[in-house]
Amino acid sequence: MDSIIFFIFYTMLVLFTIYTIKRKKIISNYVLIFNIWWLFWLLISFLNLGNFYAIDLKTYLYIYAGLFSFNITILIRKKNSSKEYNYVKPYLLTILLVIEIVYLFINIFYFYKMSNTVNMFEEYWKVRFVYFGIPIDNITITLFNTSISGHIYNAFKMFNLINFLISLTELESKNSKRFILVVVNMFLFSLFSAGREFINYIIIVSIYAFKKKLISKYFKFILIMCLVVLMMTYLREGSLSKVYMALITYFSGSISYFDYLMKVDDGIRYTGELLLSSVIAPAKMVLRFLGVSIGNSGMSDVGMKLMKMVKLSDTNSFTNYYNALATSFYWQFKDFGLAGIIGINFSIGLLYNYLYRTIKGDYGIVLFSYLEFLMILSIFSFKFMDLYSVFPIILIILLIKYNGETMKDIK
Structure with a gap:
């Protein structure tokens, strides 16, 4: 039954991806590459080519919740920009x-x-x-x-x-x-x-x-x-013979690691501290430097847990142990639970919908490429809580949109 449920959602995501191909141009379709990427690694994970321990259906359903929450935003229709x-x-x-x-x-x-x-x-x-x-x-x-x-x-x-x-x-x-x-x-x-x-x-x-x-x-x-x-x-x-299994382990291993962490979850939720960690963590560090007694940041607490190596396999030819990379959905879950996975990915989708409608031209495509790259990295971690990942988005938008003499009408 678990396999049937997995493939029902898998088929729904495939069909939705096909629908977006027919409805959207490649340039403005911000879910296409993201979906193909996740469909590939979900299948690799389900087939267990990395020889990891069995993954609960619940873990896959959490992932699907995040994927569909992001995808649904592409259906929102508003007027596009006429500036390039x-x-x-x-x-x-x-x-x-x-x-x-x-x-x-x-x-x-x-x-x-x-x-x-x-x-x-x-x-x-x-x-x-x-x-x-x-x-x-x-x-x-x-x-x-x-x-x-x-x-x-x-x-x-x-x-x-x-x-x-x-x-x-x-x-x-x-x-x-x-x-x-x-x-x-x-x-x-x-x-x-x-x-x-x-x-x-x-x-x-x-x-x-x-x-x-x-x-x-x-x-x-x-x-x-x-x-x-x-x-x-x-x-x-020292060799290239393990490149194939290294790729399988790094990418599908993150899904197995997410599953492991869900099974041993301590129930602690950080209610947005992880999402805003690029602001909160430095602020706490400054306060401690000034002598204010304050606990560790949520980022530090979760980061320390993720540094611990855990065994995920008995027969993986590359490594049986894994750490650090638990998908973006784990970080979102630690903030707000399932509501965090759904709400945060839906919000990111709304942001992408707005940017893809209002920014056109070559620099727009550059920005879109980076935005879609960040979503591809969701298989490893949640890059939107990292200032060094978010700042390039802000700077590129400022460079192309608010420096004057940047626009020309699309004919």
Whole structure:
């Protein structure tokens, strides 16, 4: 019976996706890629290709509640904007480029520092530990001297993302300088962090190319970034033989992890503190610094729980343990329960509906690509509670909509 119920909702989501394809253009259809993404990983999870422990139907129903709450907003019809945004003032683009150049020197410094801390040729596995300050043999070595320096670095990394988004429009006019600089910076960052952030950029550029119907034109750029990801995977794992199972484990494992956390839920709800954590958490940190006695933030409490490794499988060939990534629905559930999953995703859908109706043009497509990327990441976490994820949305809108001389009538 559980299987039948699962596939009833699955079929409903497939049919709704097909309906939106017929009703909406690719550019303005903000649920299409999101639905295809989730339909794929829901099927992988249900077929249990990762050999995880059995998942309760209730967990899948929570996920479906979030998916349909977001989807239903696309049915809301209001008048579209008649303005197109294809222009950003040159001096603003120059300022962003200067920030990217400064970021290059910062990355060179941290790459040099990491190289002198870890033998990157023989002990590359230590790089990730040093970057995050995780103890090795009870000894903690950190790349960033203070938490403030870490936040400053993340701010530059955020502007790297903004420059990357802007560079997508410049590539069409064969201006690749900004793009090359961004890629070099991300390559350096990946080397001294052992991260796979290039995957995020691959997803964004793929969405942009898909919406612009320019897949063939952007293919070489996507290929270059894919090669970097494979190289980073080889450095981290020492082999490429486990890439397939690594992908299955990371993506479908988050659904299994969400299921585990629902089964051991402590009943605590944070009533919006997680959703507003980018404001509340820093405020509590400042108050503690000033000597005010105040408890940990909800983000800190939940984050500590998610750091604990838990066993999700006995036979997964990549790893039997998982942590950290519990889908966006878990964070929403910890705030308001099922009402949070439904209400928050519906609200995000309303925001997307408004933005997709009122912003047009090349920079609009850039913004949409990033917005849809954030929803794809819902399989891992809830990015709308992260200031570094939300700020690029605000800045891009300001750049294209409120700097004057930005609009032209669509004929």
